[in-house]
Amino acid sequence: MLSAILLGFIFSIFLVFAGKFFKGKLAVLSSLVPLALFLYFLSFLPRVSGGEVIRQNIEWVPSLGLNLNFALDGLSLLFSLLITGIGFLVFAYTAAYLKGHDYLDRFYGYLGMFMGAMLGLVLSDNLLSMFIFWELTSISSFFLIGFNNTSEASRKSAVLALAITGSGGFLLLAGALLLGGVAGTYSITEMVGLSDSIVQSEYYLWIVILIFGAAFTKSAQFPFHFWLPGAMKAPTPVSTYLHSATMVKAGIYLLLRFTPVLGGEEIWNTTLIIVGGITMFYAAVHTLFRTDLKGVLAYSTISVLGILVFLIGLGTQYALTAAAVYIIVHALYKATLFLVTGIIDHEAGTRDVTRLAGLRKVMLPVAIAGFLAALSSAGMPPFVGFVGKDLVYESTLQMGSWSIVLTIIAIATNILVLYAGFVAGIKPFTGKLPEGLSKVHLPSFLMWLPPVILAVLGLVVGIFPALIDGPLVKPVVDAVGMAGSEVHLKLWHGFNLVLGLSALTLAVGFVLYLTVKPSRSKERGIARLDFIAPLTLITDFGNLFKSFSNWWTRIFQNGFLRNYVSTIILFLVVLVGYSLFTKHDGIPIDFSSFSRMTYYEMIIMGIMFLAVLFVVGARSRLTAVVAMGVVGYAICLMFVIYSAPDLAMTQFSIDTLTVILFVLVLSSLPKYLSISDYRMKAIDGILSISFGVLITLIALEVLSQPVNKEVSNFYADNAYVLAKGKNVVNVILVDFRGVDTLMEISVLTIAAIGVFSLLKLRLRRDDRELKD
């Protein structure tokens, strides 16, 4: 199973090197990859239908609980078959759709990466690896939406989609960690067994919120739905594959997968019903106002995703069966409609439904596919859509006191979905062919065959629902926690309420289609409400956040050295000072351990103190430099008194050299600036003095602690024994730590080269001009 997942990634890496061979006629061969995978997963069908769960466990980072555990149960299998099956058709379709495109190989690479990631997502039994694949699908979706990277709208939509689905990914990670913490395992299979304790834990609410956040962003639920219409900027094969059939269903998958773990609670069901209900109705209404075919399809996809969330929220066995069937139904007809739209766009050069008509005369097979898909989306018998819609009504009718409201919403949504399906699948082909479109012709069979296959499949499955109920749907319902369910899909239920509702839906929907025509003015009308649309609100929030971060950065990264320094010093003083004063009752100073003060030392200290004051207060550079020299010499004297002859010598020579260097370049140094006002000086003064006091206190504090002389004693004892030297300081420098000294010499050499070249470097002409 791991190799099946990796195949997609290997394929895309392979294209990096061999891409140029796959741009031409060979491009269609790439569809063999998903075909092979489809057959591979199909071969598991008998075993999985028999109730078996196929597992593969590979330890990756066991200490973190991160393992590559894969499990293939009914739910995973359904998704795997959709991913690879529709993948196969889309791969083949793309070969003709983007024929001769410069970056066709790149496109296949992204598609392959997506397919691998999506398979990994639905096969992972480990929550952490599932998260990784989840993010990978977002990333490949980003690349695919932005595939036309010369168009600004494409790039914007890609970023928007990544922002929304990516932040959903963060929520998933947070939810996964929380869930793993509560359950003590990241294995989803084990979590199912721990469901009771998870539901009762105090973090249950947080987990549900986080998982919902991930699912709702990925599956475009209100109010995060707006990235999906934007994602229609991608080439049509991408819209078909990612943004209708597979990736947007990842959120649905997540909800289904966690139904047995987290489901069955009031908060779970109610939230899903409300969010799903709002989404399905809101998006369905939006389809009335669109003229772009892909816009219509995008909103009807959102609407269907809403129906799925709604069904999961209902949570009964009937509803979950309906959800499983609906996933299949929708994948079959919506992919068809998208592919048909792609053909129309490719051949006629427009997707504006107000300008399209009569295309059946020039592309009959495409028209048939569109017609069949539209009828299936309408839920017309004997299509599979009818079976799906029946189940939806049956499950809403079972909901007790709320059944009437829920059923009405479902009916209204279905009417509008029917409308959308008719607009996309039938309207472009009926009526009189406009003059401008008479030259349009049928594309290569690679393009028209895939939608025809899918549409016919929708019809066949509808007539023989037994093809899917036992082998495909029942294992899904079992996998989501309704073990031992009885699933029998039927086309004909006899004359009952559900049939009546279906007939009502069809009748009203048909009337709606005939009376309401898509038009530009309606599109403009709804655009007036854009200022309260979630897209606007979230974009505004993003802009606000951006200006906030700019403001924040301007304050903290303002480019003024002294602001950085004073911030650091201020925090140091406050934090260290605070702990110094709170954690001890004053500093215990043992005066008896200190050495006696002699008068000459006091004089040296006095000189030094005065010299420091001179340095700080000096008005001319020369005074400051000389006073600094005095400070250095005073320190040198302290070294002499306190038994450090080597230090004294070094300090003396270095200090002399520094002063000499200063004086040498003094004439070309800038005049001594004194810009700050008294207020500034006072603030800096207070800050510096408190810092100095802090250092003094720390020094005294450390002096009161015992000292460890182990290392020093080692050097002292071995200086002569091992290194044959009597001056221990010298021995340490040139012998024990000889390599360090070598490094030090290198540093000095580099500094010397730098000094030399800066002094000798002649100004380039432009520098000189700047100087003049």
Place this chain on the structure above:
Amino acid sequence: MEILLAVMIGTLYAAGIYMILRRSLVKLIIGIILLGNGANLLIFLLGRIAKGAPPIIPEDSKVFLEAYSDPLPQALILTAIVISFGLQSFAIVLVKRAHKVVKTDDLDEMNATDEYS
């Protein structure tokens, strides 16, 4: 004596930071030098100080016979002094150079990187 030294170290630190906070480049360098001196003295003091006991083994012996002051901080400080000299000399020349090219000594006017390239 230790108290006096500790106060002196505090003074050096305070003066160093104060000079670093000025807007003049030359003052910045002076501040760094003062801060370096303060740090050296701090290490020296914390290694405990002793009079008249340099860490040099007597002529006629292979090991120390009497108390000796700690050689380790001294070795550290010696390195620090030399390295800070490298830093100082480079900084001084760099300031001279920068002043020649950008004709300002005010750090506030030098906070953009691109204008003089």
